[in-house]
Amino acid sequence: MAQIFHRSTNTISKVTIYGAVFIIAGLGYLIFAVGQSPYYTDVNVARQQPVPFSHKHHVTDDGIDCRYCHTTVEKSPFAGVPTTHICMSCHSKLWLNSSMLEPVRASYASDRSLEWTRVNAVPDFVYFDHSIHVNKGIGCTTCHGPIGEMPLTYRANTLYMRWCIDCHKHPERHVRRREDVFKADYVEPPNQLELGAQLVKEYKIKEPKIITDCYTCHR
């Protein structure tokens, strides 16, 4: 009886059998890589917005404080996205003829909200609270990245649980002085670990055992 398979299939089968370990490992890596890739995490992907709002321009060029627009960041779990009213506090005087700002003026005139696309999001079973983080000396850029350099806003970090936990285990690596929290151009000092350890004590940041407890974020 004639052979069904060509001789070359022997090689293929050998490679498949002996290479199984590598193939499985490779597949595993692929899944991991996809999970970490911007395709899945949206990191570094600028989102389409009704108005191409530039943090770079407003924060760095104009020097507007974060809290001018994100009014509730110190009081509430939710930092707050500005009302059209806040936009219009300047733009009723500035860039009156800019077509880019037309949706803003339309929103204000018609009392219909602008619908912004959320850039930084955590799943619904995560209860993140902005107010406690800024009160304990965690700066905006620690999570939101170089926001003052973003012409269009993108997510700077995965916001994965592992990423959160890293800081909850070692808050001294990131904590800064309260007065520096809203500085978009803040650069960690060379003695960050030393300063961090001192601030953790000063701000009474709870020990890692307590702030890595599940119910800190999940309920």
Add this chain to the structure above:
Amino acid sequence: MNSKPKPGKPLDLVQIQTKLEQSPEKRVWRGLQELAQTPEYRDFAECEFPHDPRADSQGVSRRNALKLMGASAALAGLTACTKMPTEKIVPYAQQQPEDFIPGKPLFYATAMPLAGYATGLLVESHMGRPTKIEGNPSHPASLGSANAITQASVLTLYDPDRAQVVVYNGRIGDWSRFLTFMDTTRAEILATKGAGLRILTGMVTSPSLADQIHTVLAMYPQAKWYQYEPLNRDNVREGAKLAFGEYVNPVYHLDQAEVIVSLDADFLTAGPGAVRYSRDFADKRRVSSPDSKMNRLYVVESTPTVTGAMADHRLPMCARDVYSFALALSNALAGTTVPIQVKAPTDWIPALVRDLTNHRGASLVVAGEQQPPYVHALAHGMNAVLGNVGRTVHYTDPVEANPVNAVESLKALVGEMRAGQVETLLIMGVNPVYNTPADLNFRDNLLKVRTRIHLGLYEDETAVQCNWHIPEAHYLESWGDAQAYDGTTTILQPLIAPLYNGKSAHEILAILAGNAGATSHDIVRAYWQGQKKGQDFEQFWQTSLNDGVVADSALPPKTVKFVSVPATSDLGTTGGGKMEIVFRPDPFVGDGSFSNNGWLQELPKPLTKLTWDNAALISPLSARELGVTNGDVVKINVNDARVAPVEAPIWITPGHADDSMTLHLGYGRRRAGHVGTGLGFNAYLLTTTDGLCIRRATVEKTGKTYELVATQHHHIMGKEGEDREEETVAALQRNLIRAATIDEYSKDPETFHEREEEQGPSLYNWNSYRGNAWGMAIDMNSCIGCGACMVACQSENNIAVVGKEQVRRGREMHWIRVDSYFEGGLENPAVYNQPVPCMHCENAPCEYVCPVGATVHSPEGLNEMVYNRCVGTRYCSNNCPYKVRRFNFELWSDWTTESLKPLRNPDVTVRSRGVMEKCTYCIQRINRVKIAAEKEDREIQDGEIVPACQQTCPAQAIVFGNINDPNSRVAKLKAQTRNYSLLADLNTKPRTTYLGKLRNPNPEIKE
């Protein structure tokens, strides 16, 4: 009525009785099924979710099982690959409201009118959506608590079955057509001076609404206003009239009463002041040391009620015999010696007389709302004789704007309708086609009216018989005002704009008054502006809205003069037949207004633990005489030509009076909505205008059966692997229920620990807690078993409703349950209510068995459940000795109905299928306070964190706090010798502990 074959054999009541009599000491039991050891009971005792042959009727072959397993294994990983959906953030366009902080709730004061009477509330609002109802601490009827119905009313607001459109002759109409129609109608009515115009409302306590009605009546002098409530307080009003010659409103001060006699009065749950009365009553029973004193409660009643369960002495007695008891007691107190036949043990009356006279001015006699006016009059008389007036009871003018006898009012209206004198009938906020006495034949007479207009929350039985139906605005959607049991007025403010363009009664009346287009806000505000002339009105308005009460608006005490009450034989017990029928409002569905509320339907009714149905409650002895058992359908014939017999399933209720049957009203709705339609039977069909509360009937067996579902035998705390019978003999030996009399306790403070099993050594003694250690103490001496905590928890924690079929399988989801235990014989057992949330064991058995670490321990001692880790093995639930874990066998949370989404608490995850859940001690509230305290760099104050169950408890039986702080309330309670743990011998070290139940019996009465 649907009939299904019922598994199992009937309960052998004789055998049960013998067993109870033979047991060597007082035995604590959970129900008749336990005593009879029925197979269904054993199923529930042996496994948490018994094997149910009906559940897997469509069997899966081995081949298919393997296929499914393979497929699910292959696909399991893929579920993690969903990308997070894109979300929108929608801020305000114009300036956002003052004090509005996105992400933080706001609380607004308002009030819920129920049968006219207000309970003050604080409503939690997230981003403009009311989510949770709490009592208003500054409102006298609430003091910060709210009952089950009040709290569940937020679900009614979002009920997708609510009336959403104007209906004209069965078709969708619209509001502008109605306005045009009203224009022409008004012209006609004006021409006849309103001769054919009749207005039917519920009882009105709203000053502004009454003012509007009076304006309308002045405009149309021939028009008439009638008021009807199915749960009317006619007996209370008529009783006062008998006693004092005028309608007055009794207000009780249970905080001043040392000795209370209840004549069939369920004052702890029924009536407009019940929440306040519960608090005052419980305050007089709070025991802080063995030397503390307690009040004493005697209850004479037909139906076992929450109040009866709290009694130190309870006497089951037919409702029709309560009058002679009251008369005998009254005579004895007055010193007259007319012999009266009383169906009570001989030592009762003399003992009561001595106890009452020893507490002149500090005693109280209360008559029940379904008792005839004569009993009320006698109670007023006794309070006068005992010098209680002005101390434990005071009288005020009626709270209603226009107090009338509701039944007489309704009769007059129906008479006019029958005679064809009514041209236009405006029905507002009531459902008379469903809930009026059968002899009035309301529906047929209604159809004789040419123009019928109905304003209601639902397109109900009455709406479909009317030409026009206008959707009513919910009380959380409209402005208004209402008065509480003592006359305190609250101005109701809306929490949300009407979801379905509903209109309030104010707005409808404004149309009649020729003022179409006036909003309820304008009307209410204008009324109060008229009332508060010469004051700073804006300040008055803002203060009243902010506080939730109009300052000093309680009615002043009124001096009344007692006129002696003639003896009577007219006891409102009409009809022939051996069995007495007592009609009572359902504990949770009320008069039927809340039929479509899933929270209230699924809430196990106090003592019977029935869900999703009403039943004919009878005593074990009566059941034996009739030869019936639970679920047997009987035919109830009241022997009245105008009334057809009704079929109802039996529920045997230990402690019920013999030869008496209780029927709960509010069921048998035909047009309630998807949830409530077709549940139970309609007991209104047996009522007549002369037999509204108590009557006689002949009851016969039909041979049919009906499946009733009760949760009484669910979640049994049993011991593994022991003989069930021995083990369930009983809770006392497991020390689940510990009780003593106050005398025993003062003699031996350690009495609650006498039979404690010794705790073995533990391998897990490594837990130590510095800082906060959360714990809870539940005082069984205060708990009245009303179920308010269960609804509070359901509302706060987004707990799903599962339906009757799933409850039958033991799958109800309540995180806190109220177990009832009985002690003693079947005729009159003592009752113990025990709320059971998660125990948050320090050595939690659930944690050791979770293969994926989905339930873990927090450094502050909470037993945590992490939904996103849970894979649904249910090992934790199997290993939980307290049976407090709940599993989502199916997707019970409604994820699709739009109108239910804003109802949910945004601070708590909405659980999906296949996930375990349980009490978290309201972690969202703990975290809220913790974060606030940390931001302010301070310690958390005692009492700052209040779980939902504690906040709403009318009796304040639940206390939560930091047990590491010796000065916290919870630590002080736990330091009492009454404190004990459930199943302490298992070494679980529960954080939730109980304080033993005390009774204060009169030594002169032998049980």
